[in-house]
Amino acid sequence: MDLFSEQYPLEFISFGSGSSGNCYVLRRGTACILIDLGIGIRAFKRYLYQYGLHPRHFVAAFVTHDHTDHVKAIGKFAIETGIPVYSTELVHEGMKRNKFMTRKVPEAQVRTLEVGQSVSVSGISITAFPVPHDSRDCVGYFVQAGNASLCIATDVGAPTDEIRQALRQANYIVLEANYDLPMLATGRYPQFLKDRIRGGHGHLSNEETAELLAQTIHAETKHIWLCHLSEENNTPQQALKTVRDHLDKRQVSLPEHLVIEALPRTRPIELCRLE
Ligand SMILES: [Zn+2]
Numbered sequence: 001m002d003l004f005s006e007q008y009p010l011e012f013i014s015f016g017s018g019s020s021g022n023c024y025v026l027r028r029g030t031a032c033i034l035i036d037l038g039i040g041i042r043a044f045k046r047y048l049y050q051y052g053l054h055p056r057h058f059v060a061a062f063v064t065h066d067h068t069d070h071v072k073a074i075g076k077f078a079i080e081t082g083i084p085v086y087s088t089e090l091v092h093e094g095m096k097r098n099k100f101m102t103r104k105v106p107e108a109q110v111r112t113l114e115v116g117q118s119v120s121v122s123g124i125s126i127t128a129f130p131v132p133h134d135s136r137d138c139v140g141y142f143v144q145a146g147n148a149s150l151c152i153a154t155d156v157g158a159p160t161d162e163i164r165q166a167l168r169q170a171n172y173i174v175l176e177a178n179y180d181l182p183m184l185a186t187g188r189y190p191q192f193l194k195d196r197i198r199g200g201h202g203h204l205s206n207e208e209t210a211e212l213l214a215q216t217i218h219a220e221t222k223h224i225w226l227c228h229l230s231e232e233n234n235t236p237q238q239a240l241k242t243v244r245d246h247l248d249k250r251q252v253s254l255p256e257h258l259v260i261e262a263l264p265r266t267r268p269i270e271l272c273r274l275e
């Protein structure tokens, strides 16, 4: 590991994950990068201050897709900080049309990126990859800094080769495990919503996530955070059990120090150093 990486490791925080709001922060040195801002701006700032962070530390924001639980406050934060906001042209179009985004990203701060294109900000390289979902467009992000690499794939309608490739290259993983199939099937959601969630452009079930991980876990996989768990159709215990049982059944050889945990829906996690 080079000295710069040791001095400035990549760090990761989740401030919220799920339909009530998604927000992740990456930090290297003093530079912070935002991935989605679907929680309220006041809660976000309160969390920042608790971590000793400040809006002025942010150098860029990246957006996965235009659903409100990912973008609600991104316009407000962009106006306040003046930072560039990266996503695909279609996601930016979707944000302009999203009625629940009361403040829009100022035109001068809109940065469009193509899938497969890498953007480098403050020593952090970020590459978008396509994710099937029922928004105008949806991307995951593959993040690299020093020896650390992180794959963020949320709101995943179906597993794809691009997602598998990103998971195989990453040693840290944030991957959706939205619902437990039996809980969704017998739950109180209306049929159209069950069909939407289960369809190829909805969300990943615990079982699908488990199989995706079984196909992609490698010797350098260090930490897996299951994200975007449904409040109605999943529990952290159920998601973790399904994943662990499936990896066991598939006889996947797990790296000795691999950590698998579920991200809390509405509270922050401790800052995690990705080494
Ligand atoms: Zn979402």
Ligand SMILES: [Zn+2]
Pocket (backbone or CB within 6 Å): 065, 067, 133, 135, 155
């Ligand atoms: Zn979504």
